[in-house]
Amino acid sequence: MSNLELPVLEPEAVPCCAPLSSAELSVGDSVTMAAMFKALGDPVRLRLFSKVASAEGGEACVCDIQDVGVSQPTVSHHLKKLREAGLLTSERRGTWVYYRVAPSVVAGMAALLDLDR
């Protein structure tokens, strides 16, 4: 990946897109959306995302979710990917860093997959 400061998609900047069944995706939108799907395209990342999404109070600190069978640096690496894709946000509070899902972004992905309209 060309990691010269990946732009970390803003939660607001996701009016993308109409359902796939309704219209063909533009080249630009396909790049944007593919990056999001790709972020969920790894089992470890999907489990981390799942742990955050299903956590009490909608958030979880890294220490609560890092038991996924890989080393702690690898967990951190995956969480960064999810952040860069715009799917998670993070906030440091004292010693711990808390992660939350970005609901609008995830809703955008779900809307894209809604084939019934």
Next chain:
Amino acid sequence: MSNLELPVLEPEAVPCCAPLSSAELSVGDSVTMAAMFKALGDPVRLRLFSKVASAEGGEACVCDIQDVGVSQPTVSHHLKKLREAGLLTSERRGTWVYYRVAPSVVAGMAALLDLDR
């Protein structure tokens, strides 16, 4: 990818899964679902999928959708990936091969991303 005959997921075999917000994904389910998200995690593949999903009559032959900026073998390769992930089905009719989306599989992905329940 370890391509020793990838099992080509059955459209029926996808009662997976409950929304991510409701419960943590199992290891097995995370592998299954990640493979699907990964299939949509490439811009070219997402555009091909989009072209099929938005096609007249719900299907398209390769010749109708192969104008995505890569070579014909590459298009074929990507369509195979989408088939293997269970997202598309294909059928040969005479000279042409027609692709359709597997609605239940895509619906399963959308359901997983539904955070509002």
Next chain:
DNA sequence: CATCTGATTCGACAAACGTCGATGTGCTGA
């Protein structure tokens, strides 16, 4: 300040991926 703990960054490496041109396969029609 020194030290401990939680989390990120760095550097390296094998495996997987996306792409291509060449070749193979399946069907149609002359």
Next chain:
DNA sequence: TCAGCACATCGACGTTTGTCGAATCAGATG
């Protein structure tokens, strides 16, 4: 039967990815 078109497979390639251990950064606490 043979030429031609549609599509898939093969073999090779540079790039990206997932993983690790080591090092570093950031707060908290003695």
